[in-house]
Amino acid sequence: MQTITVSTNAKFPAALALRGLAVPPRPQTQPDDALFSGGVRRSVAKGEEVFADGDAADYIYKIVSGTVRSCKLLNDGRRQIDAFHLAGDIFGLESTAEHRLTAEAVDDVVVLAFRRCRFDSLVQDSPALSHQLMTSVIASLERAHDHMVLLGRKTAQEKIASFLLGMANRLAPKADRFDLPMQRADIADHLGLTIETVSRVLTQMMRDGLIKLAAAGRTIVLQNRMGLQELNA
């Protein structure tokens, strides 16, 4: 744990130095962007950590592009992915002085990083910001609640159906086709299944005409939203 902490902390200043004085391109404007003007842009390569379990929680992050997974590990290697964060999402807030989970780049990622101390003082000054932040954390909590129902009480089929509909909603709200950024192992560790079960359920759904798979299983086409919704329980 110590080694991980050190290595990641060491990595971060390096990234800062690299991009040092570059002016961060203005991301698409959203209600809470006021919060996030002036953050430091940081690129994280696929598979690299944004922060690790045990790291000092000095920064809060907002995703510019790419996908981040936040996960917990059991000592024997079992993994649970609590959530996937997509462009626009805020993460890293969920902690005390030290992070209690690891955030890794699922694909190549660009984030904006904000010093937490500066942030805290900002929050002190602005009740509006405070409120926004609170809302963001509470939203995370509600997603966590939904995910607990999924993990504790849904069948493999239902888990996959929920997952596909949820990702479709976030990745391509209008369309019926989208590309999953993560691989089967990530999906499995998010849903509390094995990769084999994920694969089997997906092929069965394909046979049942609910979905179509393409591009090595990464592209999903929803052919029967209704059918999936029924499985969604």
Add this chain to the structure above:
Amino acid sequence: MQTITVSTNAKFPAALALRGLAVPPRPQTQPDDALFSGGVRRSVAKGEEVFADGDAADYIYKIVSGTVRSCKLLNDGRRQIDAFHLAGDIFGLESTAEHRLTAEAVDDVVVLAFRRCRFDSLVQDSPALSHQLMTSVIASLERAHDHMVLLGRKTAQEKIASFLLGMANRLAPKADRFDLPMQRADIADHLGLTIETVSRVLTQMMRDGLIKLAAAGRTIVLQNRMGLQELNA
């Protein structure tokens, strides 16, 4: 859903009326009690709802005594208990206007209820309160994260071991003996198991000398904390 909403909303003013002008006895003083001075005391009998899924989220609650379970239901009756709240815990904080889960009294409960709107303005005025509240929500979120690991990746034995150690910590931090306020069905729905599995694992732990059971299985004596800790993963 409508019927539940109405009935519970109707219940609440009644409770207020009943206890209307009674001066709430001052609960044991804690750091964040400033937040909760002036709340309305409300008793909830075992099995009754504090609020239901779909109710207007007008109040925030702090437990004076007793145990509350907050749970979600699937349309076919499957249930997931997200958390048990004990004396001193805050619950009912939502980002939306409506509750997204149901809070029920596990045993006879007394809570303090606070109008959310009044609360919000209080928070506006006091950064300190805001910070305390934030801390409380973040703590909930971290417990949720831990629980997701449990639900998604732990075996029945490990789930029960985690649960017992956790409850021991909260109910009797020093002692090795404590009474579970909830029944097997609640434990099962909290851990993503069936009551039979809960019972079987407990019996096995008893045979293994890890615990002792008494009082119809409600009293637990930890005989081998180390052994449980090892199972805890």
Add this chain to the structure above:
DNA sequence: CGTTGGCTTGAACTCTCTCAATACGGGTGG
């Protein structure tokens, strides 16, 4: 064109669930 990483498929196994019977305990009424 061989290697690599990720995905799929198959067959056997096992942990947990399901269904069903039995036991326990606290409260009530005779």
Add this chain to the structure above:
DNA sequence: CCACCCGTATTGAGAGAGTTCAAGCCAACG
């Protein structure tokens, strides 16, 4: 004070969803 009851917990036997282990496949890449 005992007998009965009802809700809750335990125990048993059989079934099944999902896992495990192992092999095969496919596309990307050097």
